[in-house]
Amino acid sequence: MNRTVLEGLQEATRLTQAGQLHEATAMIQRALGGMPGQADRKERNEPVTNSARGTTYEGSCHVVDEEVIDYTQAERSSDSTLQRPFAAGWQGAEFQPSWQETLRRLRGAEGWSQPMAGGTQLSDHGPGEFIAGTFSNHAGTRDYKLYIPSGDHDRSLPLVVMLHGCTQNPDDFAVGTGMNQLAEQQPCYVLYPAQPTTANSSKCWNWFKSTDQQRERGEPAIIAGMTRQVLDEYRLDEQRVYVAGLSAGGAMAVTLAMTYPDLYAAAGVHSGLPHAAAHDLPSALAAMQGGTGPLAGHRKGGAYGSPATPAGIPAIVFHGDRDTTVNPCNGDRVAAQCAPSAITGEGTEEKLAERVARGRVPDGHAYTCTTRHDASGQPILEQWQIHGAGHAWAGGDARGSYTDPKGPNASKEMLRFFLAHPKTAR
Numbered sequence: 001m002n003r004t005v006l007e008g009l010q011e012a013t014r015l016t017q018a019g020q021l022h023e024a025t026a027m028i029q030r031a032l033g034g035m036p037g038q039a040d041r042k043e044r045n046e047p048v049t050n051s052a053r054g055t056t057y058e059g060s061c062h063v064v065d066e067e068v069i070d071y072t073q074a075e076r077s078s079d080s081t082l083q084r085p086f087a088a089g090w091q092g093a094e095f096q097p098s099w100q101e102t103l104r105r106l107r108g109a110e111g112w113s114q115p116m117a118g119g120t121q122l123s124d125h126g127p128g129e130f131i132a133g134t135f136s137n138h139a140g141t142r143d144y145k146l147y148i149p150s151g152d153h154d155r156s157l158p159l160v161v162m163l164h165g166c167t168q169n170p171d172d173f174a175v176g177t178g179m180n181q182l183a184e185q186q187p188c189y190v191l192y193p194a195q196p197t198t199a200n201s202s203k204c205w206n207w208f209k210s211t212d213q214q215r216e217r218g219e220p221a222i223i224a225g226m227t228r229q230v231l232d233e234y235r236l237d238e239q240r241v242y243v244a245g246l247s248a249g250g251a252m253a254v255t256l257a258m259t260y261p262d263l264y265a266a267a268g269v270h271s272g273l274p275h276a277a278a279h280d281l282p283s284a285l286a287a288m289q290g291g292t293g294p295l296a297g298h299r300k301g302g303a304y305g306s307p308a309t310p311a312g313i314p315a316i317v318f319h320g321d322r323d324t325t326v327n328p329c330n331g332d333r334v335a336a337q338c339a340p341s342a343i344t345g346e347g348t349e350e351k352l353a354e355r356v357a358r359g360r361v362p363d364g365h366a367y368t369c370t371t372r373h374d375a376s377g378q379p380i381l382e383q384w385q386i387h388g389a390g391h392a393w394a395g396g397d398a399r400g401s402y403t404d405p406k407g408p409n410a411s412k413e414m415l416r417f418f419l420a421h422p423k424t425a426r
Contacts, residue, residue, distance in 0.1 A: 157240075159237070161227055166200075179411050189236055205245070240418070243268070314381070318413075361406060
């Protein structure tokens with residue numbers, strides 16, 4: 001994003017705060033008018049590039065022959081047009097319809113599926129209990145849904161916290177990801193915090209606000225407190241607590257992993273952004289479009305998190321390489337942020353070993369999965385690049401919104417990764 005565009009967005013933010021909404025709308029339209037998105041470039045037969053790529057983690061590679069994994073494919077809806085524009089977190093009057101149209105033009109249409117017609121049915125959520133609850137602490141109040149797998153369990157079960165994307169809710173996200181059904185196959189509890197419109201008009205988690213990027217403050221404090229309450233109430237396994245999310249929820253999942261590494265054993269990030277990638281509206285837009293501005297000192301401790309974590313945060317990252325909502329370079333930045341620090345005695349960064357596997361889902365997307373290892377040789381990071389995919393949950397159920405049934409199955413792979421990374425194994 002060039003200086004002229006950035007200054008225009010900053011002025012639009014000032015005008016909005018001053019209540020001059022028409023002037024703010026005109027300003028953002030002028031600012032973004034000269035910055036076409038990739039979809040616009042394609043229409044004009046101009047080359048499409050991922051400019052300003054984020055930091056990548058170099059290492060030695062061992063390439064594995066292409067392997068095709070047989071994922072179970074959900075029947076895809078015949079109508080896979082764009083449902084609604086993605087909102088990065090603008091509240092109330094700040095996110096006007098004309099701004100939405102500008103962002104839609106910037107982004108172009110994605111192949112997202114429509115939400116289920118007529119609402120969700122109880123049977124869609126699995127044979128276990130899907131109960132509603134509310135949590136409150138000093139930082140605020142949020143509702144949630146909790147899936148309790150069926151059957152009698154004589155041991156403490158894991159907990160997976162799932163953070164929905166913008167405009168979604170726990171019911172929609174549960175159906176779209178199919179995580180409840182997987183929780184029956186490999187018993188675990190699944191917690192779905194809900195973001196209300198009172199906190200964000202588009203129900204986005206406020207990943208881009210500095211007040212919601214810090215330990216024991218804002219939304220991280222609410223979600224972490226909710227997690228602890230469920231752990232205590234149901235006597236779940238504190239060594240196997242995980243957090244995952246889509247888009248704005250994916251960005252918040254990274255923030256939780258960074259600020260609460262003592263609580264969450266691993267993170268799953270789908271189409272998300274790094275922790276502290278933005279601090280206001282202009283920087284949020286810049287980050288989503290592929291900007292590579294400096295990130296907050298997440299490894300320095302203090303206000304933004306716990307003490308440094310040189311061993312890295314176990315993470316599994318998914319991103320479509322045709323995502324025009326959140327630039328794919330953000331997947332690289334998330335992976336680099338979560339990867340372990342490997343510093344030699346001379347103070348230089350050591351290149352970590354990688355393993356690269358390539359494959360294709362039958363009748364679906366091709367993918368590249370890169371696995372990185374910590375200093376002991378244990379796999380600590382998986383990065384899945386899904387070729388031809390846009391901004392949607394890979395392998396999801398077409399009855400939910402923002403899903404791409406062409407796979408690979410992100411929910412299945414995330415749960416596999418999570419269960420292989422209990423906190424005690426660090």
